[in-house]
Structures are given as C-alpha cells and as structure tokens.
Amino acid sequence: MKNYVDDPHVQKNRWWIMTAVGMFTIMSTLDASIVNIALPVIAKDMRLPMNLAEWTVSIYLIVICALLLLMGKLGDIYGKIRIFRMGEVLFTIGSLFAGFNHSFVMLLAARVVQALGASMTMANSNGIVTEVFPFKERGRALGMIGSFVAVGSIAGPGLGGLILGVLPWGYIFWINVPLGILAIIVGQVVFPKDIDHSEANIDWPGFVAFALFIVPLFAGIFIGQEIGFTRPVILAMFAVAIIAFGAFIWIEQHTADPMLALSLFANKEFTISLFAGFLIFVTNFFFNVISPFYLENARGLSATTAGYMLMLFPIVQVIVAPLSGSLSDKIGPYVITLVGLLVILVVQIGYVTLSLTTPWLLVCVIIAVMGFGNGAFQSPNNTLVMSAVAPKDLGIAGGLNALARNMGMVVGISASTTVLYAAMSREAGRKVTTFVAGQPQLFINGMHVAFSVAVVMCTITVLLTAYRMITMRK
Numbered sequence: 001m002k003n004y005v006d007d008p009h010v011q012k013n014r015w016w017i018m019t020a021v022g023m024f025t026i027m028s029t030l031d032a033s034i035v036n037i038a039l040p041v042i043a044k045d046m047r048l049p050m051n052l053a054e055w056t057v058s059i060y061l062i063v064i065c066a067l068l069l070l071m072g073k074l075g076d077i078y079g080k081i082r083i084f085r086m087g088e089v090l091f092t093i094g095s096l097f098a099g100f101n102h103s104f105v106m107l108l109a110a111r112v113v114q115a116l117g118a119s120m121t122m123a124n125s126n127g128i129v130t131e132v133f134p135f136k137e138r139g140r141a142l143g144m145i146g147s148f149v150a151v152g153s154i155a156g157p158g159l160g161g162l163i164l165g166v167l168p169w170g171y172i173f174w175i176n177v178p179l180g181i182l183a184i185i186v187g188q189v190v191f192p193k194d195i196d197h198s199e200a201n202i203d204w205p206g207f208v209a210f211a212l213f214i215v216p217l218f219a220g221i222f223i224g225q226e227i228g229f230t231r232p233v234i235l236a237m238f239a240v241a242i243i244a245f246g247a248f249i250w251i252e253q254h255t256a257d258p259m260l261a262l263s264l265f266a267n268k269e270f271t272i273s274l275f276a277g278f279l280i281f282v283t284n285f286f287f288n289v290i291s292p293f294y295l296e297n298a299r300g301l302s303a304t305t306a307g308y309m310l311m312l313f314p315i316v317q318v319i320v321a322p323l324s325g326s327l328s329d330k331i332g333p334y335v336i337t338l339v340g341l342l343v344i345l346v347v348q349i350g351y352v353t354l355s356l357t358t359p360w361l362l363v364c365v366i367i368a369v370m371g372f373g374n375g376a377f378q379s380p381n382n383t384l385v386m387s388a389v390a391p392k393d394l395g396i397a398g399g400l401n402a403l404a405r406n407m408g409m410v411v412g413i414s415a416s417t418t419v420l421y422a423a424m425s426r427e428a429g430r431k432v433t434t435f436v437a438g439q440p441q442l443f444i445n446g447m448h449v450a451f452s453v454a455v456v457m458c459t460i461t462v463l464l465t466a467y468r469m470i471t472m473r474k
Helices: 008-012 014-030 036-046 055-078 080-098 104-132 135-164 176-190 204-227 232-253 262-266 268-298 303-310 312-331 334-352 360-387 391-428 440-473
Strands: none
Touching (some): 008 014, 014 104, 036 055, 055 080, 104 135, 204 232, 204 391, 312 360, 360 391
C-alpha cells in the first residue's frame, strides 16, 4: 500500500491509533502546565529559592521548542511512527526519574529527557493522524487532537491540585508512567509500519542555529522576568538569539535539504493558520496565568474550587472540538474558524468587565464559552495547517504547529505577567511583582489592562482569518 487510507487493516484500527496518539498528546502538553502548581511544594521540599524551582517548568518548554522542527524533519525522513514510538519510551522514562526526590540536578535532567520524548511525539502526532484518516474524517480527527491538547494544557492546575492534595509531588510525574506503558502497548499492537521515507539529509547547521535562537531567547525571557529585561546579560541573550535567527534563515536559503523549507510560508493559508493558532495560544495563557489570581486571591476561592471552575474550559472544548471538526468536514473550515474566533473575542471583552462582585454563574458561563470558542476554532484551524502542505512535509508542518502552540504558551505566560505587573506597578507608584494582599482592586485594574491586550490580539486574529477566508474562497 502506498498510503494508510487504502490499507483496510489500518482503517480498521484508526480510532485505536488515535487513542494511542491522543494519550501522549495529553500527557506531553499536561506536563507543561501541571508542574506550576507544584512549584511551591518542590521548592520547599528541596530547599530551593522559587526562581530556581521555576526552571523545572522553563527547561521543559525550552528543550521542546528547540527540538520540535528537528523531530518533525526526522519524522519525514525516518518515519513519523518510528520517531513517535521512540518519544513515547523516552517520555515515560523521564517521567519515572522526575518523580524521585533525589536532587534538583536529577529532576532537571529527567525533565530534559521528558522534553526530548515530548518533542518527538508532539512533532509527529498531527502528521500521523493526517496520514491515517481519510479526508472526509480528517477534520474530526484533528479536532480530537485539539481536544487532547486543550485537556493537557488547561487541565494542569486543576489536576495537579487534586494530586497534591493526597500524594507527594513526585506523583504528578509518576502518573505518566502507567499511562505511558499502556499507550506504548496499545501502539505496539495498532501502529502500522511507516510507509513514507525521505532521502533528504539532516540539516544539522540549521538545527544548531535554530537551537541557538530558541534557547537564549526563552532563557532571556524567563530570567528577564526575575531580574529585569534591561540587564546586560539579558540584552546579550537577546542579541545572540537575533544573530542566530538571521543565521538560521541564511542557512535554510542556501542548503539543499533545509530543516525548514521557507517556501512553505509562501502558502498564505498555511502561514495565516499557523500564526492564528499561535496568537490564540498566547491569549489562552493570558487566561491560564491570570485566572487563578482572580479566583483565589481576589475573590477568595479555595484552590480546589477554583480548579473545578477552570476545568469548565477544557471540558467544553473536549465536547465541541470533535463536533467542530466533523462540521468542517461537511461545510469547510473557514466559516467555523471565524465563528470560533469571534466567540473568543467576545469572551476576552467579558474578561475585561470582570470585577470583585461579578456573579459566580456569569464567571462560569464566560469560562465555559471560552472553551466553546476554542473548540470551534482549533479543530478546523489544525485541519487548514495540515492540509495546506504536501504529504512529504507533514512532519515539519506538524512540528511547526506544535512549535506555534508551545511558543504561544511561553509568550502568553511571560507577556501576561509582564503586562499585569507593569500595569499594577504604574497604578501603585512602585514596583509590584505579585498579588498585593489587601488591595484586590489594584490587581483587578491590572487584569483589565492585560485582557485588553488579549482583546487586541484576538481582533488581529479575527481580521487575519477573515482575510484568509475571503482570499482562499476566490
């Protein structure tokens, strides 16, 4: 068989293949957010300052983003399923060692192994699904991948809080071990052999240049939040990142087998869809970072109650995303993505209106509607990204899609806190870097400024998507 769609055995197992892919999609995205809630416990247990403990999260995101393009390219060359299965094993091993309270160095090393495995699975999951499912079901299938991403990226704080309530912090990593073994066993049974292999060479100079762009850029962002962005060491990191990015572009233009064929971006549908996905993940993490402060600190809810409320977002998205994907298979993705974005925009405006007296029912409705908007947008947008490229580029397209998602998380985390605390500092007349006890209105005002920035980003995304719909339909 030249493709999986014509293979009756693969088609018989396609939903089991989706299950195996989906389990690791949830786990790898979950581990980017579940650790946040455990940082105070880890810091206390290991006698670490909080800014050092935060590298448990940062190093995971940095390594994933640095490796995603390479892993997507390796998937195109050696087979997406082969690279995905190697990633499953590495992620599970990393999860096992991350849970042992041995030393901070061991924890960071285990997180690097986790990130290596996660980058392998993230970069190739969309490509596998796109190859396995026939076109008439592709939107629904990619919609389910979007649901898994939503569950993993948004459910972390709630699930982490529940685990920490009854178990030591190591179990936030160890929960991945039995699930990982189960997913590996399912994959061993249902994954077919890879059928497409490329004869291209690996662009190692391009990979090194890209890694030298990502690592100092993200390290500068994370460290700059602690010590300030005008320090010489931070400016030097950003300078290295800019130079490395320029070198990466030059290398990709002058090599026979580039890691990233820049010609992909000449495809307006692909580029706009990718950028729209990035902006919405930035927006989502404005909500993900700020909402716990609003619910717990400003409004006085317990962490458990706040966690249950925040779970409305992924629960609704999990329900809506496959339905949105199925509908896009029938009527096309353009209108649905635009409707989803308009709903997200309305929700961001709703966040700007939240106050210390907003009824709890209205808060719950706004959070749930955010899940609806994301579910409606993410599925058809993923379909547009993956359907806009040739089959030989599915791996790198999946890597770029995952990179846009993870960079959106990083930018959302850093930008939301930077804008929030800058607005609070300006109103307070002094530097503010945390919630000020006894002054909830100060936080509310800063929150309004931060979500106003999110409104602007959503408006840009709506306009770009409307433009895409008009031009692509002609």
